[in-house]
Amino acid sequence: MSSTSSTPQWVRDLKPSGPQGSELLEQERSKSSINVDTLSAFLHTRDGLARKRRVLKILENEKVFNKEQNYFAGRIDRFETALARAKKLRQLVIRHGWDNDDRMVANELISEPGPYGLHESMFLITLRDQGSEEQHEKFLKQAEKYKFIGCYAQTELGHGSNVRGLETTATWNPEDQTFIIHSPTLTASKWWIGSLGRTANHAVVMAQLIVNGKSLGPHPFVVQVRDMETHQPLKNIHVGDIGPKFGYNTMDNGFLLFNHVKVPHISMLARHSRVDPKTNKYVKPSSPSLVFGTLTWVRSTIVMQAGGVLARGVTIATRYCAVRRQFQDRDAPSDAGGENQVLNYTTVQIRLLPLLATTFALHFTGKAMMALYGASQKKMSHDVGKVSGKERGAGPEETHSGSDLLADLHATSCGLKSLASYTAVEGLEVCRRACGGHGYSSFSGIGSWYADYLPTATWEGDNYMLTQQVARYLLKSARSVLKGNDPTNDTTAILANFLNRQDTGAAFDILGNDADIVAAFAWRSAFLTFEALKHRDEQKKAWNDLLVDFYRLSRAHSQYMVVKNFYETLQSPTNELDPATQGIMHKLFRLYALHTLESEASEFYTSSAVTVRQIQLARTNAVMKLLEEIRPHAVKLVDGWDFPDWQLDSSLGRYDGKVYEDMFYRASELNPLNKITVDPYPDSATLFKKDESGSMKAKL
Amino acid sequence: MSSTSSTPQWVRDLKPSGPQGSELLEQERSKSSINVDTLSAFLHTRDGLARKRRVLKILENEKVFNKEQNYFAGRIDRFETALARAKKLRQLVIRHGWDNDDRMVANELISEPGPYGLHESMFLITLRDQGSEEQHEKFLKQAEKYKFIGCYAQTELGHGSNVRGLETTATWNPEDQTFIIHSPTLTASKWWIGSLGRTANHAVVMAQLIVNGKSLGPHPFVVQVRDMETHQPLKNIHVGDIGPKFGYNTMDNGFLLFNHVKVPHISMLARHSRVDPKTNKYVKPSSPSLVFGTLTWVRSTIVMQAGGVLARGVTIATRYCAVRRQFQDRDAPSDAGGENQVLNYTTVQIRLLPLLATTFALHFTGKAMMALYGASQKKMSHDVGKVSGKERGAGPEETHSGSDLLADLHATSCGLKSLASYTAVEGLEVCRRACGGHGYSSFSGIGSWYADYLPTATWEGDNYMLTQQVARYLLKSARSVLKGNDPTNDTTAILANFLNRQDTGAAFDILGNDADIVAAFAWRSAFLTFEALKHRDEQKKAWNDLLVDFYRLSRAHSQYMVVKNFYETLQSPTNELDPATQGIMHKLFRLYALHTLESEASEFYTSSAVTVRQIQLARTNAVMKLLEEIRPHAVKLVDGWDFPDWQLDSSLGRYDGKVYEDMFYRASELNPLNKITVDPYPDSATLFKKDESGSMKAKL
Known part of the structure; x- marks a missing residue:
């Protein structure tokens, strides 16, 4: 705290009442046998940890990355700062010769969406994957040098998920060999196009291709939208920022309209399909599956990241709940003295500790999916030659027959993306509320993170x-199993197993045997699959009437996969955790699985996977006991996630526990609102007595 | 759209693709037999509706209340505008002779927390209820004239819910007959003190009263904190705004520290307890229950308001989901043409329609509680004389023996406040997400409303x-019933009924008989109560180990009360709805009850209130059928809530369905970020090519 502080000396001499937060966190750390170092390396690898330290050191020393005003600044200021940071980061990449992983780590540490975000992801990827060599020369090279700064313009004001419903047209004009891009x-x-609002000078525009009056579906076009010098919109193009959002306000999501804008033939990205300028004929895509493969990969990364995203909130809430004390235990002797750490209350534990378990569950599941993706890509490249002409141009769900591996991963990635992102979203809000009133302060660091995610x-x-998509895949798999086909992957295997054992029934020892927990989740998923199949194929129910069942089915199947991946990760012989940490990890697995089972109890009853009594015992005995056993390790477990304070930017989640000092410093020293005197x-005729902010004006 | 528009003419000539939102909403309204006018009057009374129209007309014509820049402005700007609005509102109150209800309606229409908020609620109420006549003369009169502008300073940086843990002291100094207010x-x-950050010049400070070295618990003191002329903090007082929050940023929540500040004897509010300056002795409060009565009343209003709070989100989402179209029904013939209204998908219906039912359920429950509060107040004033000396000074749970009515209402209000506010919070977020991508735009109007709530x-x-509190009350009631005491209120009645029928078991016809639905909820609540009692009294489980069970118990009991109140409201002979609307209301009751029952299925199984088969049927048959039957009336049902567009301030929730036009207008015409060219x-060495905003500076 500087000597120019606006806080009087008598206030600066005050300390929080004891015990101090730093003492409490020290106690927490001394009571647990977890090896934080091993755990961090297990989660992030030694190389990953070293990379983070190296990049952090450089960022911390650049003034533009100072976060002190982040929570105070308005949208325009935040966007400007974000642009300045994006530029600086690009300069650092060049100066230090950072590779892509270094840049990604820097972005994680900075922790805000930036105006180059879509240029550096979708724009470059699309040019690379969908451009011809000639287009790589003309567009990609310029983009890699940040001369062309781009975005990916797909979504429209009236059209979200349904790409086929896009209205923007690109009409091939044989006369002058151009496409006319138009917004009818x-x-x-x-709409919603990241990096387009103020930053991009180019866009990959998804538009309905029209050749000889025939509509051929959405295709990508590279279109210049702003002048390379003045950065003003080109003629007949209306482009701008779509306005403030619940979060993501450091990003300039944009809108874009075309009034019969002509672009040359080379603008249509031609790796997969093209218009032949000599014949004026459309040449069909060679392999649509590769595109869907990319989406599958993106979804796998979302699952992987969801664990870390949630872990930020869990880290903040767990540390603060160990520092915060309130009330005394009702059963404690009246001379116990002092208030109880909030983390000791079971109502807090039941909210935070299953989420702590979830961070690991999602992380391991994401890792397993990335591995599966690698394997499926190898198999796919091998399969591509075999795709028949008939299958070309079909949607994702129909192209799978060539590869059971990709079919399984595609369905898996859809369901898990849905489950993982919702779990992280809901979980972050639970963490924020577990911080009580202070969770609502921006200084908690959870609210803005939640809003951006x-x-x-x-x-x-x-x-x-x-x-x-998940349901459709499961129904298809079930039909195959019913026909007596042999299982070709895990999904068909659990369905076949259910069919075989259906008549003898299930008897899973969920409280005594971990493999049985996994089997109970598989059983429920298979049960719901055959129920849904009965509704659709036998009872001929309308698709729309089954959507709610499908949602539940997808959720059930995805939970099965998370439980299974968590279990298998801990069984794996390559697992390098020390025995003490391994033991706690095992308890976290059981907590995640039994707490989930108990939350979804009614589906487990209905499927006869477990009995009512088992669920009662799972709740009143097993889960409550696990909370008690994991509680002493909570702080060190979140330490294992290894978030630097600089990244968290949270008063409540500080590693050193100086929660109240930090809250007070930010309010009393950094808060610009305290410079105005109303x-x-x-x-009275005026709003202000005194105005030191320089930008105020009376509004009356 | 003005002629100085920055949007080119060719863009301004564009229309959304058909059918237009206005046509779709017209269709919706023509298809339903709901009488919107009757429904609105039933919810708000004719007087209430007229009052709203009258106040709205005046607000709309005052420039300071124009909402166009609300979503764009940063915190300082928003606070300044909010202060200007608060002042103007006060002027309007005087000019038009508005009563308190008029002012409340104006605040609802303006829909943002304002800097006079705590002055006009807690400060005035506390002075009135807890001040002596002399204090009314000295403080209240000045406060009513807005010379004293105040706040209610209870919560501290380290102390939230536990009032007894407050650290601020007020030490009686017999020598000069003053109190010394101090922050040790x-x-x-x-901390978190509304209206204190920049606005208040006075505060009611809750501080531990110390007389003759003895601590006597928290008491209220009126303390001046800022100079009446310069508005600067007084000496030895450090006061300011605590900084930005997740929402509520138009309010200046503040911090406040005292360095041995002397205040005169009259500063301690003396209606209920006081220090006698002659004897230097503390005089005990005459009736603590009255204070708890006020809290009970505040909680009842929260329940009542929760319905309306949620209804804003449901209104916006329902209208937008009727305008938004996406994909075709999978079973529709391929020549059906056009995309399907999103509201037709069952995955959307299952999220929105039970929430629509919930808005009414909470509203009716709140109304019933207000009525009960009125009755209990009458009974309490009658009882006050009977409170024995021994009971004085005891906490809320121990003072109830004098009045079963207040005991029941106190517990009821705690559980229902918890359930209702969470339901509204969770529900608003469900509504926001049901709007798809556009729900994330500030222009949806849901995000900021959610964040403020x-x-x-x-x-x-x-x-x-x-x-x-709820659990403690239910356990106490159960013990009384077990002892064979006769039921004295509804809670003891349902507990006694459960005990009587325990051995014959339950057989509730939840799908055929509405009274049986209510009975099933009562049965589950009673079952959980006796289970908890067994854990506590027989198995002697630790209080802390039962908190999770208590949370569930409170939730179960509160849901029972909501179901019961909804049911009784529709049974009531004073119900003036027309038969068609009454019929739909009845379906909404069943939807709320059966959907809740199905979501909490496992507790209903465990208590044997219903069978597994019944729950399955409730879900697959009853609930899905109710969705289909209520769907055609959804738009008119939300119309019944009667929110003016001016209040909603939402592109997506516009009454006329002009969703896309409004989104576009706000982005293209109102968005200040589009004035800067980066x-x-x-x-490059600079951040900007062109800067029309006047307040930008290069940050590199």
């Missing part, structure tokens, strides 16, 4: 829409 | 803490 209606306006539940497939009386 | 630690700082889940009793290249 207001709802055709591109929220759109993940909608993009890359709306979380509700996606569940239909005239509080309703009948 | 940093955690003693008052959130603290209701924490204040007036944390939603988790409160459930202990220099997008990472190696």
Whole structure:
């Protein structure tokens, strides 16, 4: 705290009442046998940890990355700062020769969406994957040098998930060999396009290709939207920022409209399909599956990240609940003295500790999916030659027959993306509330993080829409199993197992045997699959009437996969955790699985996977006991996630427990609102007595 | 749209693709037989509706209340505008001779917390209820004239719900007959105090009264904190705004520290207890229950309001989901043409329609509680004379023996406040997400409303803490019933009924008989009560180990009360709805009850209130059928809530369905970010090409 402080000396001499937060966290850490170092390395690898330290050191020393005013600044200021940071980061990448992983780590540490975000992801990827060599030369090279700064313009004001409903048109004009890009209606306006609002000078525009009056579906076009010098919109293009959002306000999501804008033939990205300028004919895509493969990969990363996203909230809430004390235990002797750490209350434990278990469950599941993706890609490249002409151009659900591996991963990724992102979203809000009143302060660091993460539940497939893909795949698998086909992957295996054992019934020892817990989740998923199949195929129920069942089915199947992946990770012989940490991890597995089982109890009853008595025991005995056993390790477990204070930017989640000092410092020293002195009386002619902010004006 | 528009003419000529939102909403309204006018009057009374129209007309014509820049402005701007609005509102109150109800309606229409908020509620109420006549003369009169502008300073940086843990002291100094107000630690700082940050010049400070070295618990003191002329903090007082929050940023929540500040004897509010300056002795409060009565009343209003709070989100989402179209029904013939209204999908219906039912359920429950409160107040004033000396000074749970009515209402209000505010919070977020991507835009109008409402889940009793009060009351009632005492209110009646029928078991016809639905909820609540009692009294489980059970118990009992109140409201002969609307209301009751029952299925199984088969049927048959039957009336049902567009301030929730036009207008015409032109290249020396905003500066 500087000597120019506006806080009087007598206030600066005050300390929080004891015991101090730092003492409490020290106690917590001394009571647990967890090896934080091993745990961190297990989660992030030694290389990953070293990379983070190296990048952090550089960022901390750059003034533009100072976060002190982040929570105070308004939208325009925040956007400007974000742009300045994006530029600086690009300069650092060049100066230090950072690779892509270094840049990603820097972005994680900075922890805000930036105006180059879509340029550096979708724009470059699309040019690379969908551009021809000639287009790589013309567009990609410029983009890699940040001369072309781009975005990916797909969503429209009136059209979200349904890409086929896009209204923007690109009409092939044989006369001058151009495409005419046009927005026929207001709802055709591109909308939500990241990096477009103020930053991009180019866009990949998804538009309905029209050749010889025939509509051929959405295709990508590279279109310049702003002048390279003045950065003003080009003629007949209306482009701008779509306005403030619940979060993500450091990003300039934009709108874009075209009034019969001509672009040359080379603008249509031609790797997969193209218009032949000589014949004026459309040449069909060679392999649509590869595109869906990319979406599958993106969804797998979302699952992987969801664990870490949630872990930030759990870290903040767990540390603060160990520092915060309130009331005395009702059963404690009256001379016990002092208030109880909030983390000791079971109502707090039941909210935080299952979420702590969830962070690991999602992380391990994401890791397993990435591995599966690698395997499926190898198999796919092998399969591509075999795709028949008939299958070309079909949607994702129909192209799977060539590869059971990709089919399984596609369905898996849809369901898990939906489950993981919702779990992180809901969980962050639970963490914020577990911090009591102070969770509502921006200084908690959870609110803004939650608000910025929220759109993940909608993009890359709306979380509700996606569940239909899972259900469709499970129904198809069930039909195959019913026909007597041999299981070809885990999904068909659990369905076949259910059919075989159906008549003898299930008897899973969920409280005594961990493999049985996994089996109970598989049983419930298989039960719901065959129930849904009966509704659809036998009872001929309308698709729309089954959507709610499908949502539940997808959720059940995804929970099975998370439980299974968590279990298998801990069984794996490559697991390098020390025995003490391994033991707690095992308890976390059981907590995640039994708490989930208990929350979804009615589906487990209905499927006869477990009895009412088992669920009662799971709740009143097993879960409550696990909370008690995990409680002493909570702080060190979140330490294992290894978030630097600089990244968390949270008063409540400080590693050193100096929660109240930090809250007070930010309010008393950093808060610009305290520079204005108002005239509080309703009948006065002015709003202010004194105005040191320099930008105020009377509003009356 | 003005002629100085920055939007080019060719864009301004565009329309959304058809059918237009206005046509779709017209269709919706023509298809339903609901009488919107009758429904609105039933909810709000004719007088209430007329009052709203009258006040709205005046507000709309005052420039300061124009909402166009609300979503764009940063915190300082928003606070300044809010202060200007608060002043103007006070002027309007005087000019038009508005009564308190008029002012409340104006605040609802303006829909933002204002800097006079705590002055006009807690400060005035506390002075009135807890001040002596002399204090009314000295403080209240000045406060009513807005010379004293005040706040209510209870919560501290380190102390939330536990009032007894407050650290601020007020030490009686017999020598000069003053109190010395002091903050001994940093955690003693008052925190979260509404209207204190920049606005108030006075505060009611809750401080531990110390007389003759003896601590006598928290008492209220009126303390001047800022100079009446310069509005600067007085000497040895450190006061300011606590900084930005997740929402509520138009309010200046403040902090406050005292360094041995002397205040005269009259500062301690003396209606209920006081220090006799002649004897230097403390005089005990005459009737603590009256204070708890006020809290009970506040909680009842929260329940009542929760219905309306949620209804705003449901109104916006329902209208938008009727305008938004996406995909075709999978079973529809391929020539059906056009996309399907999102509201037709069952995954959307299952999220929105039970919430629509909930808005009415909470509203009716709140109304019933207000009535019960009136009755209990009458009974209490009658009882006051009978309170024995021994009971004085005891906590709320021990003072009830004098009045079964207040005991029941106190517990009821705790549990229902918790359930209702969480339901509204969770429900608003469901509504926001049901709007898809556009729900994330500030223009949806849901995000800011949600963020501003959130603290209701924490204040007036944390939603988790409160459930202990309910459980304690239910256990006490159960013990009384077990002893064979006759039922004295509804709670003891349902407990006694459960005991009587325990051996014959329950057989509730939840799908055929509405009274049986209510009975099933009562049965489950009673079952959980006796289970909890067994754990506590027989098995001697620790209080802390039962908190999770208590939370569930409170939730179960509160849901029973909501179901019961909804049912009784529709049975009531004073119900003036027309038969068609009455019929739909009845379906909404069943939807609320059966959907809740199905969501909490496992507790209903465990208590044997219903069978597994009944729950399955409730879900797959009853609930799905109710969704289909209520769907055609959804738009008119939300119309019945009668929110003016001016109040909602939502593009998506517009009454006329012009959703896309409004989104576009706000982005293209009102968005100040579009006035800056950035220099997008990472190696350029500046951030801006052109800057029309006047307040930007390069940050590199």
